[in-house]
Amino acid sequence: MNKKRGQQSIIFKVPPTLSAAAAIAGPKEGEGLLGNYFDKVMEDNLGGQDSWEKCESYMMEVAITAAVKKTGLLMMDIDFILAGDLLNQLIATNFAMRSLERPFLGLYGACSTMAESMIIGAMMLDGGFATNIVAAVSSHHDAAERQYRFPTELGAQRPLGAQWTVTASGAVVMTQGNNGPKVTAATIGKIVDPGMKDTNAMGPAMAPAAANTMWQHFQDTGRSPDYYDMIYTGDLGSVGKELVIRLIKDKGSDVSSNYEDCGCMIYRESQDAHAGASGCASSAAALCAYLYPQLAAGYLKKILFIGTGSLHSPTSYQQKESIPCVAHAVAIEI
Amino acid sequence: MSLNDSGYKNQQFNQRYQKMYEQVKPKPPLVQNLVGAFVVGGLICTVGQVFQNYFLAMNLSVKSASAMTTAVMIFLGALFTGLGVYDELGRRAGAGSTVPITGFANSIVAPAMEFKREGYVLGVGAKLFVIAGPVIVYGLLTSVVTGFIYWLIH
Numbered sequence: 001m002n003k004k005r006g007q008q009s010i011i012f013k014v015p016p017t018l019s020a021a022a023a024i025a026g027p028k029e030g031e032g033l034l035g036n037y038f039d040k041v042m043e044d045n046l047g048g049q050d051s052w053e054k055c056e057s058y059m060m061e062v063a064i065t066a067a068v069k070k071t072g073l074l075m076m077d078i079d080f081i082l083a084g085d086l087l088n089q090l091i092a093t094n095f096a097m098r099s100l101e102r103p104f105l106g107l108y109g110a111c112s113t114m115a116e117s118m119i120i121g122a123m124m125l126d127g128g129f130a131t132n133i134v135a136a137v138s139s140h141h142d143a144a145e146r147q148y149r150f151p152t153e154l155g156a157q158r159p160l161g162a163q164w165t166v167t168a169s170g171a172v173v174m175t176q177g178n179n180g181p182k183v184t185a186a187t188i189g190k191i192v193d194p195g196m197k198d199t200n201a202m203g204p205a206m207a208p209a210a211a212n213t214m215w216q217h218f219q220d221t222g223r224s225p226d227y228y229d230m231i232y233t234g235d236l237g238s239v240g241k242e243l244v245i246r247l248i249k250d251k252g253s254d255v256s257s258n259y260e261d262c263g264c265m266i267y268r269e270s271q272d273a274h275a276g277a278s279g280c281a282s283s284a285a286a287l288c289a290y291l292y293p294q295l296a297a298g299y300l301k302k303i304l305f306i307g308t309g310s311l312h313s314p315t316s317y318q319q320k321e322s323i324p325c326v327a328h329a330v331a332i333e334i
Numbered sequence: 335m336s337l338n339d340s341g342y343k344n345q346q347f348n349q350r351y352q353k354m355y356e357q358v359k360p361k362p363p364l365v366q367n368l369v370g371a372f373v374v375g376g377l378i379c380t381v382g383q384v385f386q387n388y389f390l391a392m393n394l395s396v397k398s399a400s401a402m403t404t405a406v407m408i409f410l411g412a413l414f415t416g417l418g419v420y421d422e423l424g425r426r427a428g429a430g431s432t433v434p435i436t437g438f439a440n441s442i443v444a445p446a447m448e449f450k451r452e453g454y455v456l457g458v459g460a461k462l463f464v465i466a467g468p469v470i471v472y473g474l475l476t477s478v479v480t481g482f483i484y485w486l487i488h
Contacts, residue, residue: 051451151448153415154465155424155431155440157367160360195348196355204355208347242358272425275360 003126006220008187008213015182016125016133018332019175021292022066023285024059026141026167032267037289038168039066045142045167052143056085056092059169060138061099063288067134067171078102078173079130082121084113085138086165086280087147092138102134111235112189113137114170114284115307115328121174122183122330131176138169139279148199148314162200163237164273166266170284172292181295185221185331189213191311193324199317203240203263203275206308209325210236211247214306217329218253225255229300232291233327234283234308235263237276262286283307295334302333371430374423378434382407404435411439416447441465 005011022039030041040062042055049055060083068075081100084107085092097104109116117135124130142152144165150156174183192209210233218224225231225248236244241261248255262283263276276282287305294300307330312323385406389399411434414420420440424431431437445464449457463470 146448150465151444153418153421153440153444153447155415155420155427155437155444157425157428160362194351195345196352201355201359204359208351239355239358239360243354246354246358 005185006216008190008216009220010119010123010186010188011221012122012126012182012184012186014126014176015184015333016122016174016176017178017180017182018292018295019173019178019180020067020070021170021172021288022063022070023168023170023281023288024062024066025281025285025289028141028164028271029166029168029266029285032271033265034285034289037293038285039063039289042167045140052140052146053087053091054095056087056138056140056143056169057096059140059167060085060092060096060136060171063138063169063171064096064100064134064136067136067173067288071132071173071175073132073173075100075102078132078134080105080121080124081134081136082107082117083134083136083138083171084108084117084280086110086144092140092143093136096138109307109326109328110309110311111139111278111280111282112307112309112326112328113280114287115234115305115330118172118174118183118305118330119186119188119328122186125174125176128176133174134171135174136169136171137280137284139165139167139281141165141167141279144279158274159200161204161237161239161275163203163235163263163275163278164267164271165279166235166277166281166285168279168281168285170281170288172288181292181332181334183330184333185217187213187217187220187329189216189327189329191324191326193322195322197317197320197322199312199323201239202278202310202323203235203237203261204243205323206310206325206327207236207240207243208247209327210234210240210306210308211244211251213327213329214244214248214255214304215251215253217304217331221331223331225253225258228258228302228304228331231255231259231304231306232283232286233259233261233263233306235276235278236261236308237263237274237278239275240308265290291332295332298334300334302331305330305332367428370426371428373430374427375430375434378407378431378436381410382434407435408439411436412443415440415443420444438466438469441469
């Protein structure tokens with residue numbers, strides 16, 4: 001039987017298990033709401049490395065190694081690694097893979113990469129192409145800031161709608177068989193571009209993509225919003241989150257009671273991150289550090305995890321292009 | 335509003351969405367920002383004035399005292415950027431710390447620090463004026479145009 005459902009979704013026949021997850025974070029994240037849940041919190045934004053880019057690679061190595069260790073498997077038991085980050089040419093990921101010596105596919109979906117990696121990983125497992133897969137992402141505030149915006153020491157004032165790129169890396173090990181939270185369904189998003197050009201308002205730019213994928217997921221799978229204990233989007237921040245609720249309301253559905261954004265779960269109000277967190281690691285940190293343990297312990301039973309990515313570059317922004325956005329949904333159930 | 339309409343270049347959806355966004359968009363705390371800019375900008379200028387008076391008291395001419403003050407303020411801007419304080423100041427003060435000459439120093443020292451890892455030629459050398467460059471270019475252009483107009487009048 002075909003595993004595709006409706007226009008954009010997949011129902012897995014043998015749902016792959018998420019057998020372990022691990023996350024490492026920077027000091028600001030360590031002081032944040034999820035501080036106690038990370039496997040490791042670095043003392044500074046360099047983590048003992050001599051550049052922010054190297055630090056990001058280091059974080060990904062640590063996250064992957066820690067996640068694999070938790071399963072009791074060896075690194076050589078991992079069939080494929082699917083991973084990505086925000087830096088040009090995926091350098092954080094590519095360089096992290098040098099020492100791991102596993103077959104690897106680099107993926108770019110901006111901040112939606114965690115969901116993208118998990119969907120492709122789940123397809124490979126359900127398709128019988130692999131037994132153990134690692135999906136991982138990383139992002140680093142300073143490395144992202146210098147690539148996308150200004151030098152970090154520049155005294156510029158950030159608008160209130162701006163978000164703070166998370167310094168962290170998260171990895172999950174996905175396995176065929178075993179007990180634990182399973183990836184039961186997925187919805188792959190279309191690019192949605194509401195014509196917004198302000199890179200200080202990426203949550204609002206991505207909200208229509210998130211709402212679109214969420215809505216399509218309900219249509220394709222026949223599930224309603226209350227089917228899930230919680231629905232999480234990746235990094236829309238407080239403004240984007242409010243917009244998703246309004247967009248879904250316009251469709252005649254209500255998600256205000258069981259919907260949260262990972263970008264609102266990382267920092268405290270007092271940390272001056274303004275509208276919340278962003279970056280690949282926003283959704284990954286929330287998933288690997290907090291949501292996965294909640295699922296594994298049975299406190300959460302059914303969640304819809306929606307990675308959201310804004311697919312612009314500094315060049316496209318300078319050439320006055322609007323921001324194309326994408327969102328991918330992964331249903332995780334126990 | 336239909337989400338299915340939220341396709342690329344769907345003007346109707348985009349306009350309606352823009353309106354929805356304007357409703358939830360956080361408003362900048364104007365009073366707080368203005369007070370921050372006024373106090374910090376004023377303090378920086380007061381520090382400058384203290385140095386100027388000090389140099390004048392040392393019997394320097396007004397021109398030399400101004401030049402010395404400028405040099406000291408640039409040094410202070412660079413120093414506090416290097417100490418990692420200036421970006422914290424700018425976060426609260428906005429234009430209050432960007433507009434004085436200390437802000438100009440910050441805009442040059444910040445990229446210099448940031449791109450040191452890419453080496454002294456392709457890093458520091460090439461990126462030094464990445465923020466201040468446009469200011470210098472259009473500052474020069476404006477002075478040339480102004481000079482030309484002045485020449486025409488006289």
